[in-house]
Amino acid sequence: MAVFVFIEHREGKLMDISFEALSAAQKLNDEVIAVLSGENVGDLAEKVVKYADKVIVVDDPKIDTNNEAYTRVLDELIKKEMPKVVIMGHTSMGMDIAPAVAIDLGLPIATDVVKISKDGNIKVTRSIHNGKVLADYYLKDAETYIITIRTGEFSAEELSEKNGKIERVDSPLKEEITNKKFVGFVQPEVGGVDITQADILVSVGRGIKDKENIPLVEELAKIMGGVLSCSRPIVDYGWLPKERQVGTSGKTVKPKLYLALGISGAFQHVAGMKGANMIVAVNKDPKAPIFSVAQYGIVDDVLKVIPALTQKIKEIKG
Amino acid sequence: MDIIVSVRKVPDTAEADVMVEKSGKDIEKSRLTFTINEWDNYAVEEAIQLKEKYGGTVTVITVGPKDVEDILRRSLAMGADKAIRVDMEDPEDAYTLANILSAVIKNQKFDLVLFGAQSGDFNRGVTGVLVARMLGITHAAMVNGIEVLDGSIKASRELEGGLNEVYDIKLPALFTIQTGINEPRYVSISGIRKARKKPLEVLTPSDLGIGSIEPMVRLDKMYLPPPGKLAEFIGGSTEEAAAKLASILKGKGVL
Numbered sequence A: 001m002a003v004f005v006f007i008e009h010r011e012g013k014l015m016d017i018s019f020e021a022l023s024a025a026q027k028l029n030d031e032v033i034a035v036l037s038g039e040n041v042g043d044l045a046e047k048v049v050k051y052a053d054k055v056i057v058v059d060d061p062k063i064d065t066n067n068e069a070y071t072r073v074l075d076e077l078i079k080k081e082m083p084k085v086v087i088m089g090h091t092s093m094g095m096d097i098a099p100a101v102a103i104d105l106g107l108p109i110a111t112d113v114v115k116i117s118k119d120g121n122i123k124v125t126r127s128i129h130n131g132k133v134l135a136d137y138y139l140k141d142a143e144t145y146i147i148t149i150r151t152g153e154f155s156a157e158e159l160s161e162k163n164g165k166i167e168r169v170d171s172p173l174k175e176e177i178t179n180k181k182f183v184g185f186v187q188p189e190v191g192g193v194d195i196t197q198a199d200i201l202v203s204v205g206r207g208i209k210d211k212e213n214i215p216l217v218e219e220l221a222k223i224m225g226g227v228l229s230c231s232r233p234i235v236d237y238g239w240l241p242k243e244r245q246v247g248t249s250g251k252t253v254k255p256k257l258y259l260a261l262g263i264s265g266a267f268q269h270v271a272g273m274k275g276a277n278m279i280v281a282v283n284k285d286p287k288a289p290i291f292s293v294a295q296y297g298i299v300d301d302v303l304k305v306i307p308a309l310t311q312k313i314k315e316i317k318g
Numbered sequence B: 001m002d003i004i005v006s007v008r009k010v011p012d013t014a015e016a017d018v019m020v021e022k023s024g025k026d027i028e029k030s031r032l033t034f035t036i037n038e039w040d041n042y043a044v045e046e047a048i049q050l051k052e053k054y055g056g057t058v059t060v061i062t063v064g065p066k067d068v069e070d071i072l073r074r075s076l077a078m079g080a081d082k083a084i085r086v087d088m089e090d091p092e093d094a095y096t097l098a099n100i101l102s103a104v105i106k107n108q109k110f111d112l113v114l115f116g117a118q119s120g121d122f123n124r125g126v127t128g129v130l131v132a133r134m135l136g137i138t139h140a141a142m143v144n145g146i147e148v149l150d151g152s153i154k155a156s157r158e159l160e161g162g163l164n165e166v167y168d169i170k171l172p173a174l175f176t177i178q179t180g181i182n183e184p185r186y187v188s189i190s191g192i193r194k195a196r197k198k199p200l201e202v203l204t205p206s207d208l209g210i211g212s213i214e215p216m217v218r219l220d221k222m223y224l225p226p227p228g229k230l231a232e233f234i235g236g237s238t239e240e241a242a243a244k245l246a247s248i249l250k251g252k253g254v255l
């Protein structure tokens, strides 16, 4: 029985999630078949085949950067090879493609999965309710299961080398996609502040409650010689610019100190800051997931802790 | 432009002490507060802004028991014209849910259907695209920008790391909406009261011609994550904790 791994790449580069998906597939102890489709993807095959028994390469200019084209190609390959499981990332691309494949082929799908086990049937574990609960699910008996995996849960470091074979196949895509046309990428704006360069980040989340409290945090950051950063909702609300956002859809940072104030520690946030040398979290909820990545924690109201800490640091610095 | 928005009511768990029921099938909900799913709130706002700009109607739909109706009333107060509730327990299986929602949507007149990119409680991020495929219409997931053209929409999709990609998408279409696409308006209690006169239709699965659907995904059990490595907690009063933290930071040479 084979496990398909959908390889994600963008602008000529393999995405990290592709290796995580290969790692998840290897754990199932079946034949690992990577599906590499797109335009001019041949070069990438060498890197992928290292960790797969086989790489199926579909090179077709009609596919590139069109998720509908990727979907239809994957549909055809699944019909032909009948893998037991198809694994891809629960990424923006995975969310656009995987459910479509599931309906096209009438297959069960489980998304944002953190663990896959074989317990007679395929069993998946998902992390729900803000990371506070785990849930196991069984999928209905089927020829093939579609599974998307959460970023950062399957370690690419655990990959073993397979050095299989590369197989080029003709593109099953007959016509251009006309209902959904790729127009272009829009690069993130380059602003004045680069939070990835800061040694100290004072980072604020929804726990700050109100835009009016931002200056309090700004003052603390200034006293500490640090830079202000934030979780996503703060940017969504328009309280701070996008360039300050830490996480999967923002920036990845590795400061000496990351001070998380009123941030719950959603995985999308943690993925962007877990590489910090030292993490300190302040949160009124002792069960907030942020405390499992922090070295030091204070369970208290940030609106009380921020001024107190500002005061103490002022005293220390004199 | 006629727009349908599918909305879900979710428990607020960010700050709550969440416990699993003895059955292992659900969390204990009696002490939790509930709101409209954050992503859906952005989707409703987007629909209303499009209506304000281009005319047409906004219909909000949900699947759930009577006590989820308040999120429909709230959406009507924001400016939606009509609401539909399918009267049944929220199915735990997204495939079942998608079947019901597409049965409702199929009978409506629409150019555009909006879903949230994911629900905050189960974060499946799957239902919208399932429905699009069942309806046989074009979709885009994780949309964070909409520009209306003639017969199509230029939709910006959020990728990772702040990058976006733009697609030109023919109508009718279904988008799943990412947070931050707009600034959802404030809803006042009096606004909700005024919206009471707007139509709210209640349907049953049998009205939709839906019998029993075999779930594709079945919950086995819910449980609390095993206790992992935890931070060293700094105790004492706020003043004491702040002083201790300041001296730890100084001791470690970060200040």
Ligand SMILES: Cc1cc2nc3c(=O)[nH]c(=O)nc-3n(C[C@H](O)[C@H](O)[C@H](O)COP(=O)(O)OP(=O)(O)OC[C@H]3O[C@@H](n4cnc5c(N)ncnc54)[C@H](O)[C@@H]3O)c2cc1C
Residues within 6 Å of the ligand: A204, A205, A206, A207, A208, A230, A231, A232, A233, A234, A245, A246, A247, A248, A249, A250, A251, A261, A262, A263, A264, A265, A266, A267, A268, A269, A272, A282, A283, A284, A285, A288, A300, A301, A302, A303, B014, B015, B117, B118
């Ligand atoms: C595709 C996708 C991409 C995403 N990308 C990112 C990303 O790049 N970065 C990111 O951050 N998020 C991202 N998110 C969102 C993420 O899932 C979370 O919703 C977000 O990180 C939560 O932000 P938060 O911790 O500030 O808010 P919440 O989760 O609401 O947490 C607020 C915390 O503050 C605490 N609190 C409240 N009041 C106080 C108080 N007075 N004192 C102390 N503590 C208090 C609460 O206990 C809670 O833990 C993404 C989501 C999706 C679906």
Ligand SMILES: Nc1ncnc2c1ncn2[C@@H]1O[C@H](COP(=O)(O)O)[C@@H](O)[C@H]1O
Residues within 6 Å of the ligand: B006, B007, B008, B009, B037, B039, B040, B061, B062, B063, B064, B090, B091, B094, B097, B101, B114, B115, B116, B117, B118, B119, B120, B122, B123, B124, B125, B126, B127, B128
């Ligand atoms: N019970 C429901 N009724 C109507 N729409 C729903 C319901 N549950 C989920 N949705 C929609 O599906 C989206 C994605 O949910 P999910 O796939 O569960 O993450 C939500 O943002 C809603 O738009």
